[in-house]
Amino acid sequence: MAKVSPKRTPMKEQAPEVRRHNFDEVPFGYTPEEARAEAQRCLQCKKPGCVEGCPVQVDIPGFIRHIAEGNFLEAMKVMKRTNVLPAICGRVCPQETQCEGACVLGRKMEPVAIGNLERFIADWEATQPECVMCEIQPATGKKVAVIGSGPAGLTLAGDMRKLGHEVTIFEALHKPGGVLMYGIPEFRLPKAIVEREVNFVRSMGVKLELNYVVGKLKTVDELLEEFDAVFIGTGAGLPLFMNIPGENYLGVYSANEYLTRSNLMKAYLFPKYDTPIVKGKNVAVIGGGNVAMDAARTALRLGAERSILIYRRSRDEMPARAAEIHHAEEEGVEFQLLTNPVRYIADENGWVREVECIRMELGEPDASGRRRPVPVPGSEFRIPVDTVVIAIGNSPNPLIPQTTPGLEVSKRGTVVVDPDTGRTSKKGVFAGGDIVTGAATVILAMGAGRIAARSMDEYLRTGRW
Numbered sequence: 001m002a003k004v005s006p007k008r009t010p011m012k013e014q015a016p017e018v019r020r021h022n023f024d025e026v027p028f029g030y031t032p033e034e035a036r037a038e039a040q041r042c043l044q045c046k047k048p049g050c051v052e053g054c055p056v057q058v059d060i061p062g063f064i065r066h067i068a069e070g071n072f073l074e075a076m077k078v079m080k081r082t083n084v085l086p087a088i089c090g091r092v093c094p095q096e097t098q099c100e101g102a103c104v105l106g107r108k109m110e111p112v113a114i115g116n117l118e119r120f121i122a123d124w125e126a127t128q129p130e131c132v133m134c135e136i137q138p139a140t141g142k143k144v145a146v147i148g149s150g151p152a153g154l155t156l157a158g159d160m161r162k163l164g165h166e167v168t169i170f171e172a173l174h175k176p177g178g179v180l181m182y183g184i185p186e187f188r189l190p191k192a193i194v195e196r197e198v199n200f201v202r203s204m205g206v207k208l209e210l211n212y213v214v215g216k217l218k219t220v221d222e223l224l225e226e227f228d229a230v231f232i233g234t235g236a237g238l239p240l241f242m243n244i245p246g247e248n249y250l251g252v253y254s255a256n257e258y259l260t261r262s263n264l265m266k267a268y269l270f271p272k273y274d275t276p277i278v279k280g281k282n283v284a285v286i287g288g289g290n291v292a293m294d295a296a297r298t299a300l301r302l303g304a305e306r307s308i309l310i311y312r313r314s315r316d317e318m319p320a321r322a323a324e325i326h327h328a329e330e331e332g333v334e335f336q337l338l339t340n341p342v343r344y345i346a347d348e349n350g351w352v353r354e355v356e357c358i359r360m361e362l363g364e365p366d367a368s369g370r371r372r373p374v375p376v377p378g379s380e381f382r383i384p385v386d387t388v389v390i391a392i393g394n395s396p397n398p399l400i401p402q403t404t405p406g407l408e409v410s411k412r413g414t415v416v417v418d419p420d421t422g423r424t425s426k427k428g429v430f431a432g433g434d435i436v437t438g439a440a441t442v443i444l445a446m447g448a449g450r451i452a453a454r455s456m457d458e459y460l461r462t463g464r465w
Helices: 032-039 060-068 072-080 086-092 114-126 151-162 191-203 220-226 255-263 290-301 322-331 442-462
Strands: 143-147 166-170 207-209 229-232 252-254 282-286 306-310 334-336 339-346 352-365 371-375 381-384 387-390 429-431
Touching: 032 060, 032 114, 060 072, 060 114, 072 086, 072 114, 086 114, 086 191, 086 442, 143 151, 143 220, 151 166, 151 191, 151 229, 151 442, 191 207, 220 229, 229 442, 252 255, 255 290, 255 387, 282 290, 282 381, 290 306, 290 322, 290 387, 306 339, 352 387, 429 442
Parallel strands: 143 166, 143 229, 166 207, 229 429, 252 387, 282 306, 282 387, 306 334
Antiparallel strands: 339 352, 352 371, 352 381
């Protein structure tokens, strides 16, 4: 056996001083030679922990083995048995805490770059005249309604079509993809990639109804009159705020609005697209997750002179992916750590001009296991700003729970399900993704879609609830 390289094959990227001024994707991707070199680092474990670490249970050693041999077509066939969105997963999944975090190589050296290889094989397929199609089982005559075309809904739709069921997705917005389309910036997940993956799901025979707000045009109960089962995958699109003085001033935005304007409505191409967006010179982003990184990096690309990320804990506690933190630092985002806003100060016209903050120190661990931030008395200070983006999380939109009698909801507004089946309290209705967990990752939503699909298929075939 050839000696395994201790370090992964690096993926080339745009230089930070260049990319901070454009919305082009940051990494360039692997060449076939680079992909094969990285794939040959895989030990092909008999009990692969990486598969256990993958929420959608991709046969990781299987597709990597084919890449190592240069058989990219077979690699794609293996991938699509369990994952119909590989180009997306390869770009935005937190592989370091999932598949790569369980890689045996990672115990003594750098783990196999599974995410980079997943992205490579998906991008390779895009260069081919025909894509790998999934095998569709004979029609069952059963009809499934999917509410929401985000990662959970798309995954369930793909799995249910493979099993022979008729599937229709109802999407409230004018573009499919959910958070993939409106929440993640172009430089991290190009819209053309999302459209390509959505079109693949449609090519399987999944129908898509856009501009269709379930809860307004039809309720879940009305859908159950037409469909044999319903899946709720509406995500968590209701932004959270801190409820501190001044949050209603002009220039203070939720990350949802800030990123949606830039992503879905293409405000970053203004005036080509007539969607104006505030291009602040001094932008403060509140939060430490991936959404906060996305907003802070977007601000730079929209022309900010300073993009300041304010986070109440230390760098070690940041929930954002390590790669996103690293990219933000490289691009010049300023980190104000152990800092928390206490109020916003506006000018005579109501536009935000300063954020008053207080220094924090870390106390004992809280329910999340992270050390609780505690204010330091008398440490208040002010930062000049003209734009503030609040990215401290989201909760589910209450529209469907409010219009669906008999659907059990938690105190947080999330839909209650059996975690092993995705079944709700209402017969024939399943749910998964952020509507169940609150704001989480794309791959966890996809995993929930797969779990619900297996259970829904059993229900449709047996009638047992």
